[in-house]
Amino acid sequence: xxxxxxxxxxxxxxxxxxxxxxxxxxxxxxxxxxxxxxxxxxxxxxxxxxxxxxxxxxxxxxxxxxxxxxxxxxxxxxxxxxxxxxxxxxxxxxxxxxxxxxxxxxxxxxxxxxxxxxxxxxxxxxxxxxxxxxxxxxxxxxxxxxxxxxxxxxxxxxxxxxxxxxxxxxxxxxxxxxxxxxxxxxxxxxxxxxxxxxxxxxxxxxxxxxxxxxxxxxxxxxxxxxxxxxxxxxxxxxxxxxxxxxxxxxxxxxxxxxxxxxxxxxxxxxxxxxxxxxxxxxxxxxxxxxxxxxxxxxxxxxxxxxxxxxxxxxxxxxxxxxxxxxxxxxxxxxxxxxxxxxxxxxxxxxxxxxxxxxxxxxxxxxxxxxxxxxxxxxxxxxxxxxxxxxxxxxxxxxxxxxxxxxxxxxxxxxxxxxxxxxxxxxxxxxxxxxxxxxxxxxxxxxxxxxxxxxxxxxxxxxxxxxxxxxxxxxxxxxxxxxxxxxxxxxxxxxxxxxxxxxxxxxxxxxxxxxxxxxxxxxxxxxxxxxxxxxxxxxxx
Numbered sequence: 001x002x003x004x005x006x007x008x009x010x011x012x013x014x015x016x017x018x019x020x021x022x023x024x025x026x027x028x029x030x031x032x033x034x035x036x037x038x039x040x041x042x043x044x045x046x047x048x049x050x051x052x053x054x055x056x057x058x059x060x061x062x063x064x065x066x067x068x069x070x071x072x073x074x075x076x077x078x079x080x081x082x083x084x085x086x087x088x089x090x091x092x093x094x095x096x097x098x099x100x101x102x103x104x105x106x107x108x109x110x111x112x113x114x115x116x117x118x119x120x121x122x123x124x125x126x127x128x129x130x131x132x133x134x135x136x137x138x139x140x141x142x143x144x145x146x147x148x149x150x151x152x153x154x155x156x157x158x159x160x161x162x163x164x165x166x167x168x169x170x171x172x173x174x175x176x177x178x179x180x181x182x183x184x185x186x187x188x189x190x191x192x193x194x195x196x197x198x199x200x201x202x203x204x205x206x207x208x209x210x211x212x213x214x215x216x217x218x219x220x221x222x223x224x225x226x227x228x229x230x231x232x233x234x235x236x237x238x239x240x241x242x243x244x245x246x247x248x249x250x251x252x253x254x255x256x257x258x259x260x261x262x263x264x265x266x267x268x269x270x271x272x273x274x275x276x277x278x279x280x281x282x283x284x285x286x287x288x289x290x291x292x293x294x295x296x297x298x299x300x301x302x303x304x305x306x307x308x309x310x311x312x313x314x315x316x317x318x319x320x321x322x323x324x325x326x327x328x329x330x331x332x333x334x335x336x337x338x339x340x341x342x343x344x345x346x347x348x349x350x351x352x353x354x355x356x357x358x359x360x361x362x363x364x365x366x367x368x369x370x371x372x373x374x375x376x377x378x379x380x381x382x383x384x385x386x387x388x389x390x391x392x393x394x395x396x397x398x399x400x401x402x403x404x405x406x407x408x409x410x411x412x413x414x415x416x417x418x419x420x421x422x423x424x425x426x427x428x429x430x431x432x433x434x435x436x437x438x439x440x441x442x443x444x445x446x447x448x449x450x451x452x453x454x455x456x457x458x459x460x461x462x463x464x465x466x467x468x469x470x471x472x473x474x475x476x477x478x479x480x481x482x483x484x485x486x487x488x489x490x491x492x493x494x495x496x497x498x499x500x501x502x503x504x505x506x507x508x509x510x511x512x513x514x515x516x517x518x519x520x521x522x523x524x525x526x527x528x529x530x531x532x533x534x535x536x537x538x539x540x
Contacts, residue, residue, distance in 0.1 A: 009101035013092045013108050020112055020122075021085045027365075028077035028123050031372050032401035037076070037125040039431030042456045044076060044125075045439045050227030052235055052452040052538075057179040058127040071438055073401075080129040084122035087129070088112070090136035091330065097149035098291045099335040107334030109354075110276075111327065113361045116267040116320050127181045128323065134177035135187055135324050139298065141170045142191060145209070146201060148294050156207065167209035168216060175220025182239055183324055186301040188214070194297040198290065231455070232539025238451075243309050252311050260310040263319035268326060272357060279332040292332065299328035372399045375500035393505045400499055405436040405470065405507065408495050414468055415440060421515075423467050425474040425481070427451045433470045444528060446481045454527035454537035463532075465515050470495070471508040478510060484522060485532075486512040 004012060033041065043051050044062035051059055061079040069075035088108045095104035111117045121128045145166040147153025154163055177184040191210075195201040204210055228235050265273040280303065283296035303325035306315065315321070340350040371377045378394065409415040409422075415437065422441040424430040430445040430453050437443070442462060445453040446469065469482055469489075483489050490513075494506040522529040527537035 004102055004105060006101045009096075009105045010092075013089070013101075013105045016105070016108060016112065017085050017088045020088075020118075021081060024081045024084070024119075024123050025074065025078075027119065027369060028081050029072075029074035031073070031123075031369060032399050033073060033076070033432075033435055034124060035398050035428035035431060037431075038401075038435035039428050039452070040125055041076065041431060041435045042439060042443070043452060046456045048227065048455075049223040049230075050235065052231075052238065052455055054127045054181060054235075055179045055221075055224045056227075057130050057176065058125070061130065062125055076125045077123060080121075080123060080125060083129040083133040084117075087132045087136050087327075090133070090140055091327070094136065094140055094143065094149075095331040095334050097143065098295070098331060100338065102338045103331070103335035105334070106337040107330040110272060110333055110337070110357075111330050113357045114268045114272050114326075115361070115364075116323055117327070118361060119365065120267075120320060121323060128320065130180040131177060131183055132324065132327060134173050134180055135184070136327070138170055138173040138177055138187060139328075141166055141173060143294070145170065146195070146204060148290055156203070163207075163209055164212070167213045171213035171216025172220065174213065174217045178217055178221045179224065183302060183321070184217075186305070186324065187298070188217075189301050190298040193301075194294050197287075197297070198293060200290070232536055234536075234538040237538070242315060243313050250312050253314070254311070256310040256314055257307070260307050260315065260319065263317060264307070264322055267319040269357070269360070271353065275336070276326055276329050276333055279329045279336065282336075283329070283332055295328055295332055299325040301325065368396065372396050375400075375502055375504065378500065378502050378504070397497065397499070397504050400497070400504075402432050402436040402495075402497060402507070404495050404497055405433055406438070408509070409437060409441075409468070420466050420468060421462050423469045423482070423512075425469065425471045425477040427453055429470065429472055429474075446485070446528065447477060448481070448523055448526045450527045450537065454531070459515075459528055459531050462515050463517075467512040467515055469510040469512055471510065472505070473508070475508070478508075481526070482510065482512065484518040484520065485515055485528070487514040487516075488512070 002008060040053075040059070040062070043059040044066060047060070047063060048056065050056045058079070062076050065078045066072075066075040069078055088111065091111060092101075092104035092108050095107040112122075120126070121132060143149055145154065145163055154166075156163060174184060174187065177187060195204050195210075224235070268276060280296070280299060283292045283299065286292035287296045303322045306318075306321040309315070337350060337354070340346040367377075375394075406415070414420050420441070421443065422433055422437060423444040423446050424433050425446055427445050427447065427449055430443060430450075434443045442457045443453070444457060444459055444462070444467070445451075467486070469478065471478055478489065490511045492509040492511055494508055496503040497505045497507060517532045518529055524530075531537050
């Protein structure tokens with residue numbers, strides 16, 4: 001490899017993006033869908049204004065993709081892989097504008113090495129890929145209109161038409177980001193804080209352009225607003241409740257807070273997370289400089305907000321919610337790497353850090369990917385490693401498609417029987433079963449926490465039919481939440497989940513006869529019970 005220079009950094013970045021794009025296509029095609037991806041799958045089949053968990057754009061993109069590429073793993077994930085390639089290119093362009101081309105290359109390199117970005121955001125069927133792309137595209141046009149990184153900033157007096165056109169484009173880009181994920185609120189807030197705290201930028205508070213962009217964004221968010229209006233604001237209530245307190249009042253949980261910090265470090269990789277967080281401090285100290293001030297306000301809000309609220313809100317393992325902020329910090333980190341490589345004293349250590357990061361990411365992805373597909377570690381590796389998740393089942397089984405469920409349905413004739421529908425006992429397991437059956441059966445989640453599954457199939461159309469319910473050691477749920485809706489529930493032989501010839505776990509199978517309303521009063525917050533009573537699944 002020739003020495004990286006300003007002249008060849010662009011071609012090196014394009015090469016990196018193209019190579020990793022094709023590698024991710026292989027990962028997307030040959031690894032199974034995770035719990036969240038499988039759960040989101042039915043949304044891609046069911047076109048709607050919006051959805052319970054997330055805004056609609058990634059559902060729409062997934063639906064379009066599977067129509068073009070087929071109902072398979074790659075078909076569902078292709079938009080994610082493509083959009084991440086675009087995000088990487090935008091990261092290079094923005095970093096080159098703010099610093100230099102070599103910094104842009106290193107920014108893209110680090111993003112491709114960090115665990116949460118290189119696979120989870122870049123390969124999986126999640127709303128994060130369109131969010132990141134349109135976040136960066138919005139950032140690109142915001143920088144152009146307010147003059148950050150521009151050699152010749154636009155003059156409101158002489159470039160009025162161009163300025164208004166850019167604000168319109170910004171409104172469209174931010175509208176698409178809004179249709180991707182609710183995180184876009186931090187993009188709005190970041191721009192506002194930067195403009196408000198920079199005396200050279202405050203004139204934008206009086207300019208109609210930003211308000212025009214906000215108006216366009218709100219208009220583009222109409223599908224989300226309309227769906228929520230029609231469904232008792234269920235999505236906003238659900239997402240807002242995650243940041244709220246329990247019914248018992250406010251209690252501080254230092255353990256949740258520390259778990260969040262540790263989780264972010266692990267997701268980003270600790271040796272990448274630490275220098276990235278260091279850049280947050282650097283941008284704060286240098287915030288009086290327009291470049292650093294802009295990056296600071298565009299990065300700090302999602303990182304701080306989603307970390308601080310874990311003191312009272314149990315966000316569980318959603319360590320990727322801070323990702324847009326970290327993505328912005330890769331830009332000054334790329335510049336810092338470039339400076340270190342030009343420093344004779346720091347050059348050697350920096351190269352060792354880069355080489356270690358590259359080898360670790362490549363080896364880890366290769367080993368995990370191979371294990372997810374073949375399960376080889378169960379036969380050849382130390383068993384304690386696959387139990388690190390704390391359970392008895394290898395956690396990577398979550399990334400294995402439950403094809404054995406379809407095999408059983410076909411063998412028993414259930415898949416062709418129009419008087420049989422499917423069901424499960426958890427929202428994520430319902431998704432796994434749904435993906436295994438490729439959406440060929442109506443499916444119901446028999447659990448108070450049904451989430452989006454409650455909106456995608458009308459249970460009233462299934463009354464009188466039989467059901468095959470799949471559980472995973474959820475006998476209590478079957479007794480409490482399934483039995484009241486059937487005449488009888490009979491346990492059948494388990495479905496073994498097999499990977500690489502080894503049975504990794506067992507799924508329980510129940511044949512349930514004659515689906516109907518519960519004959520006795522039931523849990524008031526149970527979506528299925530409410531729907532069969534003619535009420536919306538959530539709300540009043």
